[in-house]
Amino acid sequence: MDKQAVNHIVSITMTDQAERRLREYFVDKGYKIGDTLPKEMELAEALGVSRSVIREAMSRLRMLGLIDVRKRRGTVLTEPDVLGGMERILDPNLLGKNTLQRLFEVRLMLEMGLGDFLYPRIQPGHLKQLDNIVLEERAAQDKASLVRLDIQFHATLYEITGNPVLIRFQHMLQPIFQYVLDYREAIHQPGAAPRVTHGDLVDTLRRGNPASFREAIRAHFEHHFGLIG
Template identity: 35%
Template sequence: MAVTDEAIQKIKAMIVSGELAPGDRLPPEKELAEHLGLSRNSMREAVKALEVIRVLDVRRGDGTYVTSLEPHLLLEAISFVVDMHDDDSLLELFAVRRMLESQATGLAAGLATTEQAQQLLEDVASVDPETVSIDDLVAHDTHFHGQVVELAGNGYLASLIDGLSSQTIRARVWRGLTEQGAVARTLSEHQAIAEAIAGRDSTLAASLATAHVAGVERWLRQAAQA
């Protein structure tokens, strides 16, 4: 194991064991290096690496702190990784999103309160398919899916899906601009998903979410082959 990797593992062990908790300030570099039996240089490189993945927060002139370690911080790097993929890989990303989001939607149907389900229905009803712009449709679509995933009650799952779906906006826009009936179809599918959640039908909600995401996936595949 490289020296820097060893330093990363040792700091990670301190966090996992509870020796360092979210929000805690790390000991001074020299003290921490001696405590872990590492050189200050390897410690410095480890801190830089952990800062990049949002485990540590280096505050100039103040010190280095453990972040909140919340899912959206720790999984932020996924968006960067997704950005590095080409259009062919977008199909694979959609496949992952389809699998995850269908499960999240099924969970949402079992956990959503009556008020939360009603809010979903009202949000869909507030969009007029005759006058909505493509930009507004994409904004609604992003908001709707974000709401549903949050209802699943799993922060890590929500962050994973957000990291994937936020990068698929371009494909949604393409669909909205080129596919006839996309606006009405999107809103109709959202309506059906919201109704399944309101009816607490987890199986139906998951199936509808699968079909909904697969529709964009299928369109994208056809567009790529054209």
Template identity: 30%
Template sequence: MKPIQDKERYTLSKIVSDNLRQYIVENKMTTGDKLPSERDLAEMLAVSRVIIREALRTLESTGIIIIKHGEGAFVNTDDPTVIFNHLLLFWEMNTEKTDELFELRHLLEKTAIEHIIANTEAEHLEELHNIMERMDKTTDPLSFKQLDIEFHRGLIQATKNQLFTQLTDIIVKYFSNAPHSQMDEADRMKTIQEHKLILEALKAKDKELAIQLLSEHLQYARKLKIEQKTRTVK
């Protein structure tokens, strides 16, 4: 890293945080690696330790590092939860993103179905079946919501792609923020029945039918989300 020039000081905190990101990348740092001390960083960049602390807090807020008091700042590359939660908040605040997110979710879960039919063993389908049965038995709206998330997460986990799973998980949470407590019994049974039909198509390795059923099911999730936003606006 090079020292910060005087003319750049009006955005020091941002510049320093950008420099620290670059330092992590250039030095191929991974989870658990410790950054230089505040004093060393201040000397390297020719700024005050106050600016260094602000930059470190910025990186911590995005989940890039973890600050342990009395120990220092450590790289955190294994857990993108904070970043994804920021995305979720951004999507919730931007009411125009629903259709785009629906299209993205459809593409991701469609890919997962193709992968399941081509590669998945019976044990994974049995896990999905168990989740579906628990949905059928529960009468608690919050439990129903969580099991619905687990079912779709289970579809994606079949790809065994961690980033794929993490991204889809946050999108599913976005749509699952629709108020399940306001679902009537007919809506609840419709959700369960659609899960059953998707699972049966997967067991039969009928890719076209499974994708068609998934599309119809996700349209329902989209409908709930739009209705929720409409009520919020009113």
């Protein structure tokens, strides 16, 4: 390995360290979201590294959404979009089968815990929405319609929680969930209804409680749990 290659590795390592130390520095100094940060030269002196290393580390933080450059204010600390980076790479065609399987399991975990958030927030209008989806399902004759309505039903459950992070995460995971199901060729065959149907889940939401809903949705997903390896 030549000297130039060695120097390149060292430079990258210093930038990695500077990125981590900058995050620690901002926390230690008590900077809050919206605060203006010191200039590059001041940060370089504080961390004992060159200005070029600081510039590259700050560029990384900006890509992560942790900082931004504002007109007449300079560089400010910003609240990152915690799901943004994941959203850009959650393409089932870019992920390995083991990762897809683990994400599939995460989706099942989320569904199992929905009951505690649904019961305090569900309204008659929500139940009507779910009833309408169930009626459409009963009239559906093809796989594409059943898949579409299945997605709509579960997306509606997440929307009822009123939690925008949870809703967005479910939307991100849906292509992964469907990809695994299609790959394993086990679910969404017309006529192969689960033991506990969507209609049963709506009845449980009307008359049950978080514990009974958890039991019902576990039974609804029994075929899905069979895919866990």
